[in-house]
Amino acid sequence: EADIYQTPRYLVIGTGKKITLECSQTMGHDKMYWYQQDPGMELHLIHYSYGVNSTEKGDLSSESTVSRIRTEHFPLTLESARPSHTSQYLCASSELGFDQPQHFGDGTRLSIL
Amino acid sequence: GQQVMQIPQYQHVQEGEDFTTYCNSSTTLSNIQWYKQRPGGHPVFLIQLVKSGEVKKQKRLTFQFGEAKKNSSLHITATQTTDVGTYFCAGQGNEKLTFGTGTRLTIIP
Numbered sequence: 001e002a003d004i005y006q007t008p009r010y011l012v013i014g015t016g017k018k019i020t021l022e023c024s025q026t027m028g029h030d031k032m033y034w035y036q037q038d039p040g041m042e043l044h045l046i047h048y049s050y051g052v053n054s055t056e057k058g059d060l061s062s063e064s065t066v067s068r069i070r071t072e073h074f075p076l077t078l079e080s081a082r083p084s085h086t087s088q089y090l091c092a093s094s095e096l097g098f099d100q101p102q103h104f105g106d107g108t109r110l111s112i113l
Numbered sequence: 114g115q116q117v118m119q120i121p122q123y124q125h126v127q128e129g130e131d132f133t134t135y136c137n138s139s140t141t142l143s144n145i146q147w148y149k150q151r152p153g154g155h156p157v158f159l160i161q162l163v164k165s166g167e168v169k170k171q172k173r174l175t176f177q178f179g180e181a182k183k184n185s186s187l188h189i190t191a192t193q194t195t196d197v198g199t200y201f202c203a204g205q206g207n208e209k210l211t212f213g214t215g216t217r218l219t220i221i222p
Contacts, residue, residue: 040217041215042215043156045212058209059114059209090155090156098144099143099161101146101161102156102203102210103158105155107155
């Protein structure tokens, strides 16, 4: 099983709060990703990174930001949470290369009241 | 942009029946990957297909990549309760991997 960890697993928080979702991997993978997924629905790529100091926006417009200061760490931050941000957030990583499979963390289920 | 659609969206089958999900891309793909997500879980990589017309098997699962490299299918023979989950294809385009819309499989015991 892949070694990629997300914290917290569940978060219920009020509107307007600043939130940081943590993601760490111990596989030394260069590429990392954040997806947003509503229960049972498709995955939407919101951010990805090719390596340290690289961050790119994904296909889904998002009010979140990411940083990649260390290879193993790829946190996602919401400056001011809103109810529309309620969803599951999945972090993934892969080796560099055109055809590498992605390894996913268990996800963070976020509920904004 | 690249779009990857899957049909059906939902499938309910009796245990022991076969199941097939189809994946169609709006653009030609360099490869296609398949993932399985159990209820409450995260997507887990199953397999990758690279060559035109490629067929791969994993026990009761058969994966196929179309000749034009724009479509793919996953067929499960004699479904079991452990097959429950959502199956996603993911098509590799120029730069990014685009996940399909998924097919949720429910097994009726």
